[in-house]
Amino acid sequence: MDMKRAILSLAFLFAAALTHAQLTLDECRRSAQENYPLVRRYGLIEKAREYDLSNAGKGYLPQFSLSGKATYQSDITQLPVEIPGVDIKTAPKDQYQVMLELQQTIWDGGDIRARKRLTRAASDVELEQQNVDMYALNDRVNQIFFGILLLDEQLKQNGLLQDDLKRTHKQVSDYIANGIASQSDLDAVSVELLNTRQHRIELEASRRAYMNMLSAFIGKEIPGSVSLQKPALEEMESAGVNNRPELRLFDARNEQLRVQEATLNARLMPRFGLFVQGAYGNPGLDMLKDEFNAYYMAGVRMVWNFGSLYTLKNDRRRIDNSRREIETGREVFLFNTRLQETGQHAGIVSMRRQMEDDDEIIRLRGNIRRAAEAKVENGTLTVTDMLREITNENLARQTKALHEVQLLMNLCQLKYTLNN
Numbered sequence: 451m452d453m454k455r456a457i458l459s460l461a462f463l464f465a466a467a468l469t470h471a472q473l474t475l476d477e478c479r480r481s482a483q484e485n486y487p488l489v490r491r492y493g494l495i496e497k498a499r500e501y502d503l504s505n506a507g508k509g510y511l512p513q514f515s516l517s518g519k520a521t522y523q524s525d526i527t528q529l530p531v532e533i534p535g536v537d538i539k540t541a542p543k544d545q546y547q548v549m550l551e552l553q554q555t556i557w558d559g560g561d562i563r564a565r566k567r568l569t570r571a572a573s574d575v576e577l578e579q580q581n582v583d584m585y586a587l588n589d590r591v592n593q594i595f596f597g598i599l600l601l602d603e604q605l606k607q608n609g610l611l612q613d614d615l616k617r618t619h620k621q622v623s624d625y626i627a628n629g630i631a632s633q634s635d636l637d638a639v640s641v642e643l644l645n646t647r648q649h650r651i652e653l654e655a656s657r658r659a660y661m662n663m664l665s666a667f668i669g670k671e672i673p674g675s676v677s678l679q680k681p682a683l684e685e686m687e688s689a690g691v692n693n694r695p696e697l698r699l700f701d702a703r704n705e706q707l708r709v710q711e712a713t714l715n716a717r718l719m720p721r722f723g724l725f726v727q728g729a730y731g732n733p734g735l736d737m738l739k740d741e742f743n744a745y746y747m748a749g750v751r752m753v754w755n756f757g758s759l760y761t762l763k764n765d766r767r768r769i770d771n772s773r774r775e776i777e778t779g780r781e782v783f784l785f786n787t788r789l790q791e792t793g794q795h796a797g798i799v800s801m802r803r804q805m806e807d808d809d810e811i812i813r814l815r816g817n818i819r820r821a822a823e824a825k826v827e828n829g830t831l832t833v834t835d836m837l838r839e840i841t842n843e844n845l846a847r848q849t850k851a852l853h854e855v856q857l858l859m860n861l862c863q864l865k866y867t868l869n870n
Contacts, residue, residue, distance in 0.1 A: 472679040475595050475862070478668055482591045483584060485669030491580050499573035506569060509562040510555055518548040527737060542740045547731030553751075559719025568713055571706040578699040585695045587667075589866055594664050596859040598678050601657040603851035608650045611844040615643040618823075618840060622833055625826070635833035642837055686861035692787060693869040700780045707769050707776070714765055720754035787867060794864040801857040808850035815843035 483489060522544045555562075619639045625631035665672045727747045734743030822839040825831035 471676045474679045475681055479588050479591050481668035486587055495576045502569040506565040513553045515551045520546050539738055541733045541737045549729040552726045554724040556722040558721050560716040564713040564716040567709045571709040574702045575706050578702045581695040582699055592862055594660055598660045600855045605653050607848045612646050614840050630829055691870050696783055703776050707773050711769050717758040720752055723751050725751050790867045794860055797860045801853055805853045812846045815846045819843045
């Protein structure tokens with residue numbers, strides 16, 4: 451019995467917690483980052499990096515090759531003298547060979563090390579590009595989140611307006627009983643009340659659509675009892691330092707070019723290695739024996755390819771050109787970011803200045819509305835005029851709520867622009 455009571459108590463507390471649960475903007479962003487399908491690319495990039503580094507490192511392993519050939523030549527090597535009574539054999543014109551060769555790199559001029567560094571640099575570029583793509587997801591979540599907050603404020607003001615209109619409907623009904631108003635006045639109030647209810651239906655449908663989009667982004671169903679927590683103003687303040695992931699992407703691309711330039715130098719170096727050849731063929735190492743023999747050969751080999759010198763200057767020019775393109779892209783990005791920052795700062799200042807008068811406007815509109823109600827009661831003002839003042843007061847409250855959400859949204863957008 452005690453156990454059942456404890457379970458019921460926990461269930462009640464859990465239900466109460468759900469009823470008052472709130473989703474924050476940071477929670478939505480984190481969930482969206484974890485749920486977005488593109489997040490799987492992080493693991494794929496890391497795996498590709500491991501595979502490429504492993505393949506590059508295998509360049510130091512012994513390399514085996516198997517070859518075979520069968521040839522026929524029009525002439526063969528012969529001794530330029532003839533010895534009477536001595537039959538000097540010569541190699542056959544048809545020759546056969548099967549060879550197994552083992553090669554071991556001793557020094558490759560730094561080519562393998564350069565390829566590893568180039569692999570890491572390319573992987574870093576992919577990783578930073580992934581960070582840029584994932585960061586753009588925050589902006590989409592921001593737009594949906596603040597869109598819902600704005601709809602919540604509109605629904606709240608809609609509810610207040612409905613309460614005012616219901617109260618007015620009762621007042622006008624009393625006025626009719628006292629002969630102060632007519633049925634047409636009551637009908638006018640009823641029409642406004644119906645219009646307000648219709649508008650609420652539209653707002654609720656938009657909110658459901660936005661909540662469905664947010665649920666899709668965060669990968670979980672959001673219960674109807676869960677509300678969104680409005681961020682505090684101090685949380686939205688920006689430090690003013692540009693820390694966008696695009697800047698790290700430009701740095702990674704520059705580093706990749708630097709590694710590519712170092713790789714050009716490695717291509718100019720000689721290569722040293724050991725080799726062992728084992729073969730079976732006719733003729734063998736003794737070219738004067740027309741018979742199949744097995745033989746082997748071992749030694750040290752040096753290869754120095756000067757062909758890369760032909761393209762070295764153009765390769766360096768191409769890298770310099772790519773570096774200038776990256777710097778141009780960085781300057782364009784910073785220029786556009788500064789423009790956005792300037793516009794967003796102006797919007798924030800404008801919102802703050804407008805909000806200074808919002809409370810006073812609401813207070814004055816309230817006074818006007820109450821005066822209109824008194825005039826209607828005294829028979830010196832029509833109900834239609836009073837409804838207009840009620841609507842104006844509601845619009846003033848809506849404007850204040852809109853300014854508050856817009857200020858938060860502008861601050862959040864500035865944080866997104868600068869990533870701080």
